Amino acid sequence: GAVVSQHPSRVICKSGTSVKIECRSLDFQATTMFWYRQFPKKSLMLMATSNEGSKATYEQGVEKDKFLINHASLTLSTLTVTSAHPEDSSFYICSARPATGRNSPLHFGNGTRLTVT
Amino acid sequence: AQSVSQHNHHVILSEAASLELGCNYSYGGTVNLFWYVQYPGQHLQLLLKYFSGDPLVKGIKGFEAEFIKSKFSFNLRKPSVQWSDTAEYFCAVRGWDDKIIFGKGTRLHILP
Numbered sequence: 688g689a690v691v692s693q694h695p696s697r698v699i700c701k702s703g704t705s706v707k708i709e710c711r712s713l714d715f716q717a718t719t720m721f722w723y724r725q726f727p728k729k730s731l732m733l734m735a736t737s738n739e740g741s742k743a744t745y746e747q748g749v750e751k752d753k754f755l756i757n758h759a760s761l762t763l764s765t766l767t768v769t770s771a772h773p774e775d776s777s778f779y780i781c782s783a784r785p786a787t788g789r790n791s792p793l794h795f796g797n798g799t800r801l802t803v804t
Numbered sequence: 805a806q807s808v809s810q811h812n813h814h815v816i817l818s819e820a821a822s823l824e825l826g827c828n829y830s831y832g833g834t835v836n837l838f839w840y841v842q843y844p845g846q847h848l849q850l851l852l853k854y855f856s857g858d859p860l861v862k863g864i865k866g867f868e869a870e871f872i873k874s875k876f877s878f879n880l881r882k883p884s885v886q887w888s889d890t891a892e893y894f895c896a897v898r899g900w901d902d903k904i905i906f907g908k909g910t911r912l913h914i915l916p
Contacts, residue, residue, distance in 0.1 A: 719902065721903075721904065723906075729908060729909075730894065730906045730907055730908040730909050731848075731894070731906045733903055733904070733905065733906075736902070736903060780847070780848070782848075782904075792838060792850045792853050793850075793904060794850075795840075795847045795848040795849075796847060797846075797847040798847060
């Protein structure tokens with residue numbers, strides 16, 4: 688089955704530093720990748736839609752200058768949390784949709800637990 | 805904007821009991837509907853999906869869901885649950901804008 692690899696799985700950083708999270712589709716090409724944030728005991732909140740070769744589309748309320756998304760190839764999207772603060776601590780999940788068409792489900796990475804101290 | 809509502813936040817059942825998890829969505833156009841499951845310590849996995857055709861959809865592990873357009877519902881069912889079904893279940897909807905929006909999830913706990 689389709690596999691999405693997300694790295695790192697866990698990261699602790701100091702307040703004010705930046706953290707990059709990678710999302711790779713290992714055995715398929717993904718024209719579209721999505722980034723979600725999951726709060727404790729809450730659902731996944733869509734942060735942004737990442738399209739290969741173009742700028743990401745951010746959801747309302749998500750700061751694009753804080754959460755930088757780059758989708759440089761059909762198998763890699765990155766999310767960089769810039770100048771991280773403790774309130775950015777959360778579980779970030781990426782998902783990818785195969786380029787085979789709209790009628791395909793998303794495949795999810797294992798998520799990244801970010802802790803900002 | 806589309807939204808998804810899951811009625812039950814936490815469900816506790818004994819093994820062999822029947823399960824039905826409610827899901828209602830709000831969206832005016834054609835939608836794709838999904839149920840995802842997240843087992844403890846694991847990532848989200850697709851249980852089943854509805855795009856078109858037969859509104860009764862069969863998924864993995866004995867799960868099924870029925871799309872009732874008039875009720876904007878896509879409830880998940882399983883006739884006889886097992887202890888290994890303990891997990892969190894998310895209903896999701898995708899509209900014309902291709903975004904997938906998730907419900908808040910239902911935490912299912914099966915007593916052995």
